[in-house]
Amino acid sequence: xxxxxxxxxxxxxxxxxxxxxxxxxxxxxxxxxxxxxxxxxxxxxxxxxxxxxxxxxxxxxxxxxxxxxxxxxxxxxxxxxxxxxxxxxxxxxxxxxxxxxxxxxxxxxxxxxxxxxxxxxxxxxxxxxxxxxxxxxxxxxxxxxxxxxxxxxxxxxxxxxxxxxxxxxxxxxxxxxxxxxxxxxxxxxxxxxxxxxxxxxxxxxxxxxxxxxxxxxxxxxxxxxxxxxxxxxxxxxxx
Numbered sequence: 001x002x003x004x005x006x007x008x009x010x011x012x013x014x015x016x017x018x019x020x021x022x023x024x025x026x027x028x029x030x031x032x033x034x035x036x037x038x039x040x041x042x043x044x045x046x047x048x049x050x051x052x053x054x055x056x057x058x059x060x061x062x063x064x065x066x067x068x069x070x071x072x073x074x075x076x077x078x079x080x081x082x083x084x085x086x087x088x089x090x091x092x093x094x095x096x097x098x099x100x101x102x103x104x105x106x107x108x109x110x111x112x113x114x115x116x117x118x119x120x121x122x123x124x125x126x127x128x129x130x131x132x133x134x135x136x137x138x139x140x141x142x143x144x145x146x147x148x149x150x151x152x153x154x155x156x157x158x159x160x161x162x163x164x165x166x167x168x169x170x171x172x173x174x175x176x177x178x179x180x181x182x183x184x185x186x187x188x189x190x191x192x193x194x195x196x197x198x199x200x201x202x203x204x205x206x207x208x209x210x211x212x213x214x215x216x217x218x219x220x221x222x223x224x225x226x227x228x229x230x231x232x233x234x235x236x237x238x239x
Contacts, residue, residue, distance in 0.1 A: 004104035006047030006125065008040045009091040012062065012111045013078040014055030019221060023058050023111050027224065028231035031061040035114035041065055043121035046107060048099070052091045054078035069095070084108070088193060105129075106193055108186035112218045115230060116184040116210070124185040124208045133206035134192040135199045139179035140215035147175040179207060182215035 012023040012033045019025065023033045033051070040049045041064075050069040051062040054077075059070040071094055077087050092103050107125060109116070120138060128136040144150055147167035154160050169175040185208065192202055199205065218227055 004129070005101050006045060006105045006107060007092060007095050007103045008043075008046040008049045008107040008109060008121070009088055010036045010040065010049070010051045010062070010109045010111060011073075011084060011087050011091075012036075012051060012053045012055075012058050013073065013082075014053065014058060015078065015080065017080065019219070019224065022218065022224075023053075023055075024061055025218075025224060027114060027218075027227050028235065031058075032114055032218065033058055033062050033111045034064060036109045036111045036116075037062050037064055037068055039116055039118050039121060040107075040109060041067060042118035044118075045122050045125045046118075048095065050091055050095055052087060071095075085193065085196070085198070088188070092190065092193065103190050106188045106190065108188070110183040113182055113184040113215065114218065114227065115214045115216055115234075117214060120208070120210055120214065121185055124187050127208050128187040128206055131206050132204060133187070133202070134189050134204045135196070135202040136185075136187040136206035136208060137181050137199060138183075138185040138210050138215075139207045140182045140210055140212050142178040142180045143212075145172060145175045145178050147178065148172050179209065180215075182210060183217050184210060184215060 016022045024031050040046045050071055052071045052073045053059050054073045054075060063070055071091055077090055088106055088108055092106055096102060124136055124138055146164040148169055150164040151161040152164050154162050167175055196202060218224055
């Protein structure tokens, strides 16, 4: 049986409301987008690596190797409200048109989760293949559990609150495990990518758990400050 054709897509648009220009922001002296590119290039199973962006500056920063494909994304797919699946579909279609190959699996890497390891990328793909998943996402253990500490307004009276998920757990350890999608790695079969409206529609949705220190998602200025600390610790051999 031949190995599947894999395309790894890194979507990195130029606009950002929370942190302007965040995909080009330096973390430990390196543009944020470069972290995802380097991890993809070092992963055994990532296949062709393709960066999709509407920004020439981002594409230039991402072009750190001849192995990286650079795709200029049309403006209509680079708006604040643009869903991610059409961006991935566009990348797959452009790759297939230029290469003559048909993609079997697409891996998506969001630049805002820079501390994933190449082993995480490979682990996600291997688990998707082993489990026969249509879609697989990387996750971290949730810091707040809806079965234990989360509450929400009662529908009939917003002055009173109730538990978000009903549970008799008296201790956090007794509550059902809950995970947060961390944005580090997404794996789609080609069929699922083009047929689903969202990943939760997948008949076989798998997860790959990652530790919190590799799951940090950079959305605010304070996140970048913490990222600088983690990058410095890594550089000094601290993990």
